[in-house]
Amino acid sequence: MLDMKFIRENPELVETAISNKNEKSNLKKVLELDKKKRELQFKYDTMRAEQNIVSKQIPELKKAKKDTTKIVAKMKMISNKLKNISVELSNINEELETELLNIPNIPYKDVPIGGESENEFVREWGEKKQFNFNPAGHLELIKKNRLLDIKRATKLSGSGFVGYTGKGAQLERALINFMLDFHINKHDYEEVSLPILVNRQAMTGTGQLPKMEDDMYHVNEDDLFLVPTSEVSVTNLYAQEILPYEKLPRKFVSYSPCFRREAGSYGKETKGLQRVHQFNKVEIVRFVKPDTSYEVLEEMLNDAENILKALGLHYRVIRLATGDLSFASAKTYDIDVWAPGEEKYLEVSSVSNFEDFQARRASIRFRNESGKVEFVHTLNGSGLATPRTFIALIESYQNEDGSIDIPEVLQPYLNNKKIL
């Protein structure tokens, strides 16, 4: 959420951001409602002030044995008027809140303007692996090594759900443990393991709601949502809190399953493991002081890259253009890993700075050096999502006979075996 005062004073900036992000927010309505709200609030406050004063006088008049029927009758009228105003006011507030929640974050100044085609190549690491045989795709490798049982998983939950089996299940678990340990030991993150069912408030806090409600799995009985990313649970850890100055910065790493309905995306990369409704992800999240957040963004990008470097997988880093930025993000880097069997890059990480957008929605604040209360900046990044990392891994480490080598860093997690 943006600061109402900021919107009021910079409507052009906000309008530009909305159009650059291809959002359909109603800025005009926000400005109108804000104006109406303030007028009404002023009226209400003034009348309330009068009521408060007179209400204090009444007991004194009574004590002095003076007749209060007249004044009480007058106050009764004011009381009724106030009731009407407060109803109107809360309606306007509700409307304004709704509209405000639909205004996206403003892209950072160095974010390229435009759609997906304007995404910028930042850098790459390693190179496309060459084979002296024709490398197989991941589906073939999965079949040969029985790493997944996609058909039977579909029997359980429908298309878009996969099940890891045997060595595949072990390899995925090894990946998760490796990534967690790496971030904990090499990058000094604190591990948290949190609920994956969260309430509406949490989902609104990080910005998934209201816009993406159709994309979320929802448990009706309890009005709880399955998290699409552990960003939601981790970021909301400090919702409604004011952190003491010394408590910042904080850095967390969390593994969780993630759930996405992917409504309307059928047919797009749906084969196999590339786009699934449930997947596992290790996520890194930070709460930082505002003036450090862009420095930290680069740091987190490195943290995520280091995983791929350790795994020896070629990747490239992309700076997203405004049209490709998520609703809540001010700046995002994507990391795409090379999958030699598919002969394409797959997105395995998204690292974003939300500045104070999420903090304002979730009310995550801190006391700055001079004791004043300020919103923190929140950032998060995948570090990494397992399915596509899994694809790149088995495709990159395959041998001609279809067997798969285990990268050195994963060997300790797989009984020190060198081949899966």
Added chain:
RNA sequence: GGAGAGGUGACCGAGCUGGUUGAAGGUGCGCGCCUGCUAAGCGUGUGUAGGGUUUAUAGCCUUACCGAGGGUUCGAAUCCCUCCCUCUCCGCCA
């Protein structure tokens, strides 16, 4: 799921027979004083979010907030209703 207790400021904890209580008292923290040092003591200050005024994120005025929402009343932390949450015991269960 059943029975009971409870949700007040950074924390503990009064108030809950409705009326200077934004909230006693204590702890913590800030500032000042005192003390040879330490410990203690004394004084004083210490919430958040809006709105108005203003060059001002200074000051001043004002509103709201005692789990959330609604009701009664001239007036509610205090009375009534609904919901949420926490704790204890029982039941059920990994």
